[in-house]
Amino acid sequence: MMLRRALVALAALALAACGTESADEQSGPAPSPALWEVTGDNGQLAYLFGTIHTLPEGANWRTGTIDRALAQSDMLVLEIAALDNSAAIAAEFARLGQSAGNGNLSHRIKPELRDELAVLLEQAGSLDQDFAQIESWAAALMLVQATAPEDEGEGVDVALLRGNATMKVAELEGIADQLGRFDSLPEKEQIDLLTAVIESAPDSEAESDRLMANWLYGDVEAMVEETNQGLLADPELREALLTNRNREWLPKIEAWMAEGNKPFIAAGAAHMVGPSGLPTQLTERGWTIKRIQ
Numbered sequence: 001m002m003l004r005r006a007l008v009a010l011a012a013l014a015l016a017a018c019g020t021e022s023a024d025e026q027s028g029p030a031p032s033p034a035l036w037e038v039t040g041d042n043g044q045l046a047y048l049f050g051t052i053h054t055l056p057e058g059a060n061w062r063t064g065t066i067d068r069a070l071a072q073s074d075m076l077v078l079e080i081a082a083l084d085n086s087a088a089i090a091a092e093f094a095r096l097g098q099s100a101g102n103g104n105l106s107h108r109i110k111p112e113l114r115d116e117l118a119v120l121l122e123q124a125g126s127l128d129q130d131f132a133q134i135e136s137w138a139a140a141l142m143l144v145q146a147t148a149p150e151d152e153g154e155g156v157d158v159a160l161l162r163g164n165a166t167m168k169v170a171e172l173e174g175i176a177d178q179l180g181r182f183d184s185l186p187e188k189e190q191i192d193l194l195t196a197v198i199e200s201a202p203d204s205e206a207e208s209d210r211l212m213a214n215w216l217y218g219d220v221e222a223m224v225e226e227t228n229q230g231l232l233a234d235p236e237l238r239e240a241l242l243t244n245r246n247r248e249w250l251p252k253i254e255a256w257m258a259e260g261n262k263p264f265i266a267a268g269a270a271h272m273v274g275p276s277g278l279p280t281q282l283t284e285r286g287w288t289i290k291r292i293q
Contacts, residue, residue, distance in 0.1 A: 031061045032218040033156075034272060035069060035293040036279045044257040047073060048278055048289075050223075050269030052215045053155040061156060061216060065293040073264035075256065076164050078157050080178060081171035089175050096183040097138030104128040105139055108191055109198065116198050120146060136190035137182040140197045147201045157266050170256065172249045172267060181240060189236050196231045215269050218293065224274045232270070243276045250281055 038046040047069045055061070070076075082088060105121075106114045106128050121128060124146035131139045161169065185193070200207065214222040232238045249267075256263045265278075272278055279289045 029217055031063060031216050032293055033061055033063075033066070033215055034218040034220055034223075034269070034291065035065060036272070037069070037290045037292045038257075038279075038282060039288045039290075040257060044287075045072065045262045046253065046257055047264045048272055048282075049264065049266045050215070050272035051156040051160075051266045052212060052269060053157060055155060055212065057154070059212075059216070063293060069292070070160075070164060070167075070264055073262045074168065075170055075261045075263040076160060076167045077170045077172060077253075077256070077263045077265040077267075078161065079172050079267050080157075080175050081161075081169050082175065083158050083161055092175050092179055093138065093141075096179050097135050097141075098133050099135055100133060102132055102135060105131045105136075105194070108136060109195055113195065113198050116201065120198060120201055123147060135183065136187065136194045137185055140190070140194040141182075143194075143201070144197050160264075160266050167264075168261075170263070172252060172265075173245065181245070185237075185240060189234070189240065192234050192237060193231060196234070196237075200230055220273050223269055227270050227274055242270060246271055246276055246278055246281060249278065250285065253278070253282070254285070 033052075034050050036048040038044075038048060049066070049069070080089075102108075106117055109117060117128075120143050124143060126142075126146075131142075134142070182190075182193075211226065213219075214226065227238075227242070232242060249271075253263070253265060267278070274280070279291075283289045
């Protein structure tokens with residue numbers, strides 16, 4: 001599901017590793033990733049763009065509508081502004097993700113998953129005991145990176161940051177807050193996250209292709225369905241990693257518009273769809289939302 005792809009990107013940044021192989025020539029319908037316009041009674045303007053955090057290198061996703069929205073905007077808002085500071089992200093990951101007395105990974109999961117874990121550890125070139133000082137949430141990110149498709153290139157958010165260097169940049173939460181959300185999960189939920197990563201690993205490549213197609217062609221209904229599966233099917237993980245974050249972002253978005261800014265807000269596609277998505281919640285708060293792509 002979409003959160004798993006986001007975890008791949010977060011793990012890649014935190015572990016200072018990223019795919020470099022080029023994708024084949026993209027074919028099929030013209031790209032049309034979902035984009036919403038937000039307007040207010042006093043001329044306020046913003047855009048909501050659901051991103052995918054990793055793409056095959058060279059994938060074509062830009063459209064004239066996206067370019068026009070960027071031209072109308074004076075601020076680029078990302079989940080994390082310092083995406084190009086991999087050293088700082090890795091340091092924060094190391095600070096939060098390590099503690100004593102965690103024990104081997106195989107002792108933290110259900111016995112019936114140990115064979116699947118062994119396969120992932122082999123792919124990662126790691127041993128079970130290597131994770132004795134690694135917290136369960138951090139181990140999950142490390143394993144999800146180990147199973148990422150080899151042709152993953154930079155994410156849409158990174159491309160936006162690099163392609164709009166003259167725009168003011170702001171962030172919805174930042175790396176310390178984002179990783180801190182994982183770190184603050186109760187151990188039971190961290191184990192649920194680890195379990196979901198292990199269980200979904202065999203289908204990760206097919207899942208990655210499907211999610212990319214859903215995002216690239218703006219199939220919001222399919223994306224909503226994806227947010228009800230996998231990691232986000234767990235109510236506690238969904239609340240902590242999606243719903244609560246959206247709720248906390250709303251006042252920031254409204255404050256930027258109240259200050260006269262015209263933000264182009266780019267966050268993971270899961271944050272944009274469904275009843276807890278930003279477009280729905282902003283509509284409920286009195287803003288006019290129009291999907292323009």
